Amino acid sequence: MFSRDRWSEIIEALTANWFRTVLTAFGVLWGIFILVILLAAGKGLENGVKQGFSGIATNTMFMWTQVASKPYKGMPKGRRFSYDMDDVTAIKDQVPGLRFVSPRNQLGGFGGANNVVRGLNTGAFNVYGDYPEIIQQEPMDITTGRFINYSDINDKRKVAVIGEGVKTTLYDSGEDPLGTYIKINGVNFMVIGTYKKKSQGGDIEEGQKQIFVPFTAFSQAFNRGDKVGWMAITARDGYSITELKENIIDIVKTRHTIHPEDDRAIGNFDLYQEFSKVNGLFIALKAVAYFVGVLVLLSGIIGISNIMLIVVKERTNEIGVRRALGATPWSIRGQILMESVFLTIISGMAGIILATAVIWLVNIQLSGMDTSEMMFLNPSVNLGVVMIALSILIISGLLAGLIPAQQAIRVKPVDALRTE
Amino acid sequence: MIEISNLHKSYKMGANSLHVLKGINFKVAEGELLSIMGSSGSGKSTLLNILGMLDEADEGSYILDGVHIKNLSEKLAAKYRNKFLGFIFQSFNLIGYKNALDNVALPLYYQGMARGERMDRAMSYLEKVGLADWASHLPNELSGGQKQRVAIARALASDPKVLLADEPTGALDTKTSYEVMELIQEINDEGRTILVVTHEHDIAQMTKRIVNLKDGVIIEDTLISQNRAAQNV
Numbered sequence: 001m002f003s004r005d006r007w008s009e010i011i012e013a014l015t016a017n018w019f020r021t022v023l024t025a026f027g028v029l030w031g032i033f034i035l036v037i038l039l040a041a042g043k044g045l046e047n048g049v050k051q052g053f054s055g056i057a058t059n060t061m062f063m064w065t066q067v068a069s070k071p072y073k074g075m076p077k078g079r080r081f082s083y084d085m086d087d088v089t090a091i092k093d094q095v096p097g098l099r100f101v102s103p104r105n106q107l108g109g110f111g112g113a114n115n116v117v118r119g120l121n122t123g124a125f126n127v128y129g130d131y132p133e134i135i136q137q138e139p140m141d142i143t144t145g146r147f148i149n150y151s152d153i154n155d156k157r158k159v160a161v162i163g164e165g166v167k168t169t170l171y172d173s174g175e176d177p178l179g180t181y182i183k184i185n186g187v188n189f190m191v192i193g194t195y196k197k198k199s200q201g202g203d204i205e206e207g208q209k210q211i212f213v214p215f216t217a218f219s220q221a222f223n224r225g226d227k228v229g230w231m232a233i234t235a236r237d238g239y240s241i242t243e244l245k246e247n248i249i250d251i252v253k254t255r256h257t258i259h260p261e262d263d264r265a266i267g268n269f270d271l272y273q274e275f276s277k278v279n280g281l282f283i284a285l286k287a288v289a290y291f292v293g294v295l296v297l298l299s300g301i302i303g304i305s306n307i308m309l310i311v312v313k314e315r316t317n318e319i320g321v322r323r324a325l326g327a328t329p330w331s332i333r334g335q336i337l338m339e340s341v342f343l344t345i346i347s348g349m350a351g352i353i354l355a356t357a358v359i360w361l362v363n364i365q366l367s368g369m370d371t372s373e374m375m376f377l378n379p380s381v382n383l384g385v386v387m388i389a390l391s392i393l394i395i396s397g398l399l400a401g402l403i404p405a406q407q408a409i410r411v412k413p414v415d416a417l418r419t420e
Numbered sequence: 421m422i423e424i425s426n427l428h429k430s431y432k433m434g435a436n437s438l439h440v441l442k443g444i445n446f447k448v449a450e451g452e453l454l455s456i457m458g459s460s461g462s463g464k465s466t467l468l469n470i471l472g473m474l475d476e477a478d479e480g481s482y483i484l485d486g487v488h489i490k491n492l493s494e495k496l497a498a499k500y501r502n503k504f505l506g507f508i509f510q511s512f513n514l515i516g517y518k519n520a521l522d523n524v525a526l527p528l529y530y531q532g533m534a535r536g537e538r539m540d541r542a543m544s545y546l547e548k549v550g551l552a553d554w555a556s557h558l559p560n561e562l563s564g565g566q567k568q569r570v571a572i573a574r575a576l577a578s579d580p581k582v583l584l585a586d587e588p589t590g591a592l593d594t595k596t597s598y599e600v601m602e603l604i605q606e607i608n609d610e611g612r613t614i615l616v617v618t619h620e621h622d623i624a625q626m627t628k629r630i631v632n633l634k635d636g637v638i639i640e641d642t643l644i645s646q647n648r649a650a651q652n653v
Contacts, residue, residue: 328498
């Protein structure tokens with residue numbers, strides 16, 4: 001069936017009318033082009049947005065205290081409470097499947113008063129008391145020096161890791177901050193490292209204006225005792241923080257005598273849920289791309305089917321001759337089907353190649369720019385998508401040829417021969 | 421070779437039915453050169469189509485080389501056409517985008533013959549009709565007479581039992597007609613059975629037997645002394 005003669009027959013038939021063949025092929029070319037470009041653009045957008053999440057343990061929740069909104073066991077409503085280190089231990093012990101439970105304390109805040117001084121320079125920064133694990137939950141690049149480690153925690157060393165934003169405010173350009181001292185709320189801390197944070201939903205400026213000090217040193221220096229301001233909790237791979245969340249909150253509620261149905265006492269932000277929403281968005285986007293692309297492709301296919309019908313009509317006489325010479329109905333049918341599939345695949349391949357070329361050009365353009373702040377990165381389609389597109393093409397080529405092929409053998413040879 | 425008895429055929433034209441063949445009986449022996457004559461509407465083309473298995477009779481029997489031709493599936497009909505019959509048409513019916521050689525090779529292609537052998541065979545038949553030099557030309561680069569020669573070579577290519585020619589000279593001028601008839605006579609001299617449908621008397625005189633058809637019945641069936649076409653050219 002795939003002999004050289006079959007191929008030369010097909011090539012001959014298709015090249016007999018170049019202009020028409022090219023016009024027909026264009027329909028399918030355009031369809032597959034749109035499909036691939038849409039999918040690649042969707043992928044590019046997805047890459048760009050997920051870049052913001054890159055490195056972040058997305059299986060993470062943040063948990064802080066609010067005000068008890070229901071009276072419980074003799075306790076009034078409107079009561080304030082705060083976490084302590086025993087909560088952290090309890091959560092670690094009682095909830096399986098957790099990777100990190102990082103207690104955090106915080107000083108300052110957005111738009112707060114100046115709290116950090118170095119010489120004549122002052123600034124208002126967020127100061128966090130943290131455990132070393134936090135760098136895996138809220139990733140940052142250490143540009144010089146090092147991050148906090150467990151020796152700092154155990155010895156309660158007054159050391160600090162400062163952001164690039166802090167550095168530009170407090171230091172002259174070119175000055176090396178390592179080993180120098182900054183005064184946070186009147187307490188001296190030695191700078192041991194600087195960091196630069198990756199973009200995270202736009203507040204890149206704010207992200208660089210933070211100072212990290214060891215949790216234990218923070219508690220001691222600023223009189224927090226064993227109080228914990230809030231926690232960043234990450235689940236292990238294979239566990240969903242969204243499912244573990246209820247359990248964690250219940251433990252904390254019990255420990256602080258909060259009404260079990262008091263939903264407002266404990267505030268939390270579930271990164272995983274947010275991430276799932278974003279993921280859902282891209283699944284929807286992909287579905288739209290397929291929908292539009294396949295519909296455009298379909299109109300191309302209908303074009304091919306139409307043209308094949310005309311071709312069959314035009315070649316009625318030829319088909320009659322072939323049958324008089326001994327062509328079986330199946331060989332006629334096969335011929336028409338193969339022509340249709342061949343035309344579809346060739347034009348589809350051309351479309352894929354064209355789309356790939358466009359994507360390639362876009363990537364070349366993008367590679368010259370700093371894409372870290374862009375919502376668009378590395379648009380691409382993987383081989384699987386191309387394979388899917390190809391199989392759609394083959395199937396649709398067959399479908400496009402089916403009606404014309406049937407039409408071709410419906411005419412009786414004697415009637416076909418009479419057609420001039 | 422061909423045995424036909426009591427052949428009937430009618431065409432439905434809306435509410436009316438047109439009875440074209442009203443009981444045809446005749447036999448053709450091997451090696452005959454026979455012409456079927458008649459005015460238009462006499463049923464000669466219908467008869468030829470039934471003989472060529474392009475159409476099927478309503479009634480009657482048709483035996484070709486000992487094989488009953490009845491209720492054939494399309495596939496079997498295609499096989500028999502390829503094996504038993506060669507067609508020559510008034511309008512040549514060459515395939516326009518194939519060159520002369522490929523046109524001649526087409527029946528062999530449907531026999532499933534390998535390409536090399538097929539081309540050799542096709543070439544030898546083109547030589548036989550004197551068009552070896554024109555093998556790579558497309559039909560529209562050939563004259564009418566040349567086209568018909570290619571068509572004859574094509575009809576011969578599958579080495580059929582019977583050649584069926586439907587007005588083979590209908591589209592040609594007299595001189596070319598005679599040349600084509602000369603070729604047909606030569607082929608017949610080699611022993612091949614040939615049926616020619618025509619309405620031209622001079623062409624019919626060049627065959628060995630004339631069957632005269634009128635209104636769907638045979639009114640005359642005579643053996644004649646053949647006019648050699650070569651003398652008229």
